[in-house]
Amino acid sequence: MAYQNLTQSERKKQTIAIAVMFAFILPIVFMFVIFFSMAFFKDGSFTLENFSFVWGEMKLRDQTTIKSMLPALKNSVVFTFGVTSSEVVISMLAGYALSRLRFVGRKTIQTSLLVLRMFPTLLLLIAVLYVLMALHIVNTLKGVVFVALAFRLPGSTFIIKNFFDAIPRDIENSTLVDGCTRFSGFRQVIIYLVKPGIVSIAVFSFLSAWSNFILFNTLLFGNKTPVVATYIRALTRNEQMIAPYSVIAAMGIVYMIPVITFFVITQKQLMEGNIGGGKGTV
Amino acid sequence: MQGKNLQGYVFLSPFLILISIFYIAPAILTIVMSFSNLDGSFIWEFVGFENYGKIFKDPNTFLILRNTVLYIVVSMCIIVVLDLFIATLTTYFIRSDGWASFFKSIIMIPLITPSVVYSVLWIWYLDASDSGFINNFIRLFKNDFISVNWIAKYPFQVIILAQVVVSLAYGAIIFSSAIRSIPENQFKAAHVDGASEWEIVKTIIIPNIQPHIKFIIMWETLGLMTNYLNILLITNGGPLNRTEVWALSAYHKAFIDQQYGYGAAISVLLILVVFMIMLLWMFASKTRVESEE
Structure with missing residues (x-):
């Protein structure tokens, strides 16, 4: 199928479809982005401390x-x-x-x-x-x-x-x-x-x-x-x-x-x- | 001819050895086990159909059966409808390849996320404590909102949602490559005749990809029926067996209660159902199964 020459109405429909798809994937993206971004923060400031389990033992707040x-x-x-x-x-x-x-x-x-x-x-x-x-x-x-x-x-x-x-x-x-x-x-x-x-x-x-x-x-x-x-x-x-x-x-x-x-x-x-x-x- | 046979089996030998020891033998053993009361002490004692009788007498069996059917039917319907929706949008309405593959790769992210991590995401999302995402989110708009333990309150809805999100990608990609192979002039003719977009979806897209829809229905049914991983990791069948499904109960009976014989009997019944679906599928599809992919 050739997709190059879109008519005015086809282009309009494409824009609507892109918007709908964005609304659809937004919750999924949100969920992943917010979850994984937590890894870089501790008490509200940027840190890599959360990754210290990779190279050695890690002490948690409750002493475990x-x-x-x-x-x-x-x-x-x-x-x-x-x-x-x-x-x-x-x-x-x-x-x-x-x-x-x-x-x-x-x-x-x-x-x-x-x-x-x-x-x-x-x-x-x-x-x-x-x-x-x-x-x-x-x-x-x-x-x-x-x-x-x-x-x-x-x-x-x-x-x-x-x-x-x-x-x-x-x-x-x-x-x-x-x-x-x-x-x-x-x-x-x-x-x-x-x-x-x-x-x-x-x-x-x-x-x-x-x-x-x-x-x-x-x-x-x-x-x-x-x-x-x-x-x-x-x-x-x-x-x-x-x-x-x-x-x-x-x-x-x-x-x-x-x-x-x-x-x-x-x-x-x-x-x-x-x-x-x-x-x-x- | 003798030499030819030998050659074939030399190429096949690693495959055949592994499959027969670690796949075929366990399959036969599962059937044998289901007639014994094998437990943690591993002493074989054959008890005939006792395990099967036990399944029918178990007061939980009806609940588990109901959960399983509900889980499969509801998830499957949502998955197929959303797959059609995504495939139509990204293939028919969105003509730009860049956008289409962007959306498809986003949808694949849950699929490629290891299930151990994926399940934590949901637990965190719905957590009742201060770190739970949804509760905090609602509190942004409603200060006095009291935290809800979503997983304890709506366990069944949660596992369906989690499973649907992870299953979307496969069907969406199969459908969208099927839609792509519909000749463009069918759509052009419909436009000339003044058909609405909804009519095009109903009378051109769906009939054209019908074999693929049937395949996905069969494939997802088998998957939902036997793959209990997400349920195990998110609710573990709880609270109070509300999300226990048939396949997961076989796992629980065998690996938690150490009743290997009983667990095997539960598995055998499910395997029989799976075989019936597979036979039905092979008879129903005149074309060979291979060509569906």
């Missing part, structure tokens, strides 16, 4: 101390990096095989992929805990990485498979003619053609791994391995806030810096409507 966020940050980074990188590699291998190779059972796996990516994984956590116990990896970060990966793989494999489906078969055949094996052709040529797909699964994987809460909440206990989500949650129980809102807002900012950065860089991918694997699946 908050432990440093560093160990939690470290665990979160390790977890997110582990999940995102393995998810990209494994789903690419699987998506490629399902899209290009012919083997017995391919149709069955393709169909079950559709079911698996819509399946409510949150309801399986009870049994997942039991499986982790049986394998003696319960209450370890490694165990949670495996679970997060298994829950997300059907979605991301499905997305990347569609990208592989879109590559013309001739390109692949010519790599085979030129003397590549399936694997070296995959590594040297095909990967570059599905780059947008890789970016899109990496973004969703990152966002979901970094903000994950429920898996840590149910599968890690005894505060042995804190991550940022459980660290913040421990200070914000439903019944009572342990830290003042200004400190929580500061924590929220630290937690969200990577998310916002990623969001700004990859906004286009997010907007293109590929959110399928991102929402509703852990």
Whole structure:
């Protein structure tokens, strides 16, 4: 559609629509801006004191101390990096095989992929805990990485498979003619053609791994391995806030810096409507 | 042929191993567990359909079921209507790409905010103490206003509102790319015929994106039915079970009361409902599910 030449009445309607949208988003923007700006103030004056939990212990007014966020940050980074990188590699291998190779059972796996990516994984956590116990990896970060990966793989494999489906078969055949094996052709040529797909699964994987809460909440206990989500949650129980809102807002900012950065860089991918694997699946 | 099979499974092996141990096995185990009275001591003892009988005898079951249905239906209706509203405004009425993507990115902010932070925002917004935003805001205009504990007073409305705000982005983006693909001359013809904007929305936009509307209804229903995260973080089902929904009650029974068998039985019933919706969806949509996205 060409949008350049708007008539007088179309321009008027656009102005009204922009005004309506502004009124609509204003409460949301207000809520976020005021909340996070509290992080920079203490007793009415500008300060960065609320951020002191990042590098060391923090003493609150009522003499409770908050432990440093560093160990939690470290665990979160390790977890997110582990999940995102393995998810990209494994789903690419699987998506490629399902899209290009012919083997017995391919149709069955393709169909079950559709079911698996819509399946409510949150309801399986009870049994997942039991499986982790049986394998003696319960209450370890490694165990949670495996679970997060298994829950997300059907979605991301499905997305990347569609990208592989879109590559013309001739390109692949010519790599085979030129003397590549399936694997070296995959590594040297095909990967570059599905780059947008890789970016899109990496973004969703990152966002979901970094903000994950429920898996840590149910599968890690005894505060042995804190991550940022459980660290913040421990200070914000439903019944009572342990830290003042200004400190929580500061924590929220630290937690969200990577998310916002990623969001700004990859906004286009997010907007293109590929959110399928991102929402509703852990 | 043998070699070809092997090649395929070499590529697939990491995927298949992870999925079968940490996804398929738990799914089967959930069903097995639901017939046992497994608890914190982890001793297997099979009790047949006892857990299922217990669900029907539980006095809270009716309340939870009512909450769940109400929560899904009300949230879903609001989400679909607002999605259509946002998508129409940002795609049909706002022709400037810059403005349209500006509004869409603002709407995505709640979605990308980690739920632990998002829930605190709502708790702070509605807090009854001196730091609560809404109470202070009202006090600006009405000095003698007595603070209201909004979450305790209107827990159900609060969780619906919080869920709606976070769910808006997905549907709005799907709808707006669908509206974008409607041929421009349909709108031009309607304008020539003197159709009002409301008629255009009703007779061109909505019929054209009908498959997408159906998809979002199905998708949001499944999401609202099984994703209890925001409720857990904002009200935790309280006060007095007023916001307890089916999926959250499975979580509470299993992880708070340590009744793993009972929790599994509650989950299995919900999974059956989810499967029925998925089957209905696959039969209803003649086109393949893939093409909807």
